[in-house]
Amino acid sequence: MFRVKKNIVIPVFIILLLSLSILISNAAADSLIIHFIDVGQADSIFIQLPNSQTMLIDGGNNGDGSLIINYIKGLKKSNNKIDYLIGTHPHEDHIGGLDDIINEFDIGRVFMPKVSHSSKTFEDLMLAIRDNGLKISAAQVGQTIFNDDNIDLKAVILSPGRDSYDELNNYSVVIRLVYGDTTYLFTGDAEGLVENELLRQQLDLKANVLKVAHHGSSSSTGERFLKAVAPQYAVISVGKDNSYGHPSQLIIDRLQRDNIKIYRTDRQGTIIASSDGNKIKFNKEELVMDSNVLRDTGVYLSMVTLTGSVESVVISNNTADTVNLSNWKLVSEVGGQEYIFPKGTEIPAQGQLKVVSGRGAKAEQPGVILWNNSYIWNNDGDPAVLYAPSGQLVSRFPREE
Ligand SMILES: [Zn+2]
Structure with missing residues (x-):
């Protein structure tokens, strides 16, 4: 009698476990998860795509490589591969840690703007790319990074749209990501000049979530551009007490005037946005800033x-x-x-x-x-x-x- 019971219980238990794990993995496979990693005065955005692929946009400053590697490895769903790696432009606060990251992970495609830089940081990155047998795809407007029709998932490059710019920031690879009904715009450090180019080309700039360009500097996020993107959420990747005065109060005011919910890595640490393709959720409450309300200080x-x-x-x-x-x-x-x-x-x-x-x-x-x-x-x-x-x-x- 005892034996019979055991024989039934164990297979039932296994079946239950199996179906439960299928349920869990299906649930995970349906979510898009965007991690705006707190790397101080720099950018690094790790994206877990709903089809189990991953994308990394920028790698923080030189010293941030291991922080980013540990962050990615510490995620519940382990990731050994970065399918799409983007260095938005050659400034240290965007490509600094990418050499360590490339040496650590299995990398799929690498996208960067077609511009070089004389810094050691840039050379280190080029070496890491070469030593790992990778090639750089020169990012340019109109390129599709991926397009998975089955689940309505797509990432396209909106900029750079020219061969040369005076300002390195303006080479920034600008990416629009679409998942179902939700949209995201990643702008690197692109400045007003690029924003105007994007407006002139009449590209679809609409996005629910805007990664505010250039750490919230007043060089970017112009009024017309912001109106065209019309985000509900804005994420600013910026360092505490940075010497640039980022983010600019003007930009904060501009976002607040349009009732955009603001998230900041300097105040709130790593910001995580996740979506099932329909709704977007954040791991933190929006920042409450009543700075736009006049206070009578005398x-x-x-x-x-x-x-x-x-x-x-x-x-x-x-x-x-x-x-x-x-x-x-x-x-x-x-x-x-x-x-x-x-x-x-x-x-x-x-x-x-x-x-x-x-x-x-x-x-x-x-x-x-x-x-x-x-x-x-x-x-x-x-x-x-x-x-x-x-x-x-x-x-x-x-x-x-
Ligand atoms: Zn920057």
């Missing part, structure tokens, strides 16, 4: 004027205390110029501070700071905006809303 922009060849911005302190303006930011909203107040800048209680610019500007008396001798404000309707170091919007002149 400090405000009271005037922007042009007198002769001198432009002045007057900042008033309406409080009973001295206010320290170290690292506060004055921004010309249209022109995009930013002035960061040096350490130790103060406005006395009930006092004023003047920031001058323009050809005839000089800082000759106390309470006057010279920005520079260019004209910042005298193009009509360029509002001045003042931000606290937290990114909090403090004042705008002229006051509109």
Whole structure:
């Protein structure tokens, strides 16, 4: 009796286990998972495709190779192969770790723009590619990286569209990924010039998720481009306290004005977006930033004027205390110029501070700071905006809303 029971139980158990594992692997096979790996002031995006293939867009800085390798190897579904490897452009913060990654994994196809660079980092990458018997496919607009009709999965290259650019960033391989009803745009460090090229070519730029170009720099993510992409989600890969001031407050404001949910690797670590081809989910809550809401700090922009060849911005302190303006930011909203107040800048209680610019500007008396001798404000309707170091919007002149 005991024996009979055992004979039945074991096969049933095995069948159950088998069907369960089939269920699990099917579920996994249906998801697209995009990992925006936190590599500080750099990019590295690892993508697990629903057909079990993988794609890596960029490899962080030189020191990030092992971090990325360990991240990929540590994923639940192990990956020994990177089917598609993309080096968006030859800057170190994008190709730095790719040599280690190429030496570690089985690599399928390699896509890079057709441009070389004289850096050691670039040479190391070329050596790794050669030593592993790989070839580079020169990325250009119109190329299909893969197209799996069965599951409605496709990745196409939208840029570079020219043979040469002045700025290395503009060679960035721009990729649009489609899975079912969901779309994703990966932009490398492409700047406004490329965005305008893309707009002119009338390519389909629409994407649910936008990898914000160039770490959120104001050189990219122009208004028209953003309107054309019309994303619901924006991911910014950027390092904490980086020396470039990325992401630009202008870009954050622009994204927020369009009610785009923002994710940032410097604040939230690695960001993971996953999709069944229908809905998109993130591993983190969207970043809550109410910086666009004016906060009355008692400090405000009271005037922007042009007198002769001198432009002045007057900042008033309406409080009973001295206010320290170290690292506060004055921004010309249209022109995009930013002035960061040096350490130790103060406005006395009930006092004023003047920031001058323009050809005839000089800082000759106390309470006057010279920005520079260019004209910042005298193009009509360029509002001045003042931000606290937290990114909090403090004042705008002229006051509109
Ligand atoms: Zn970069």
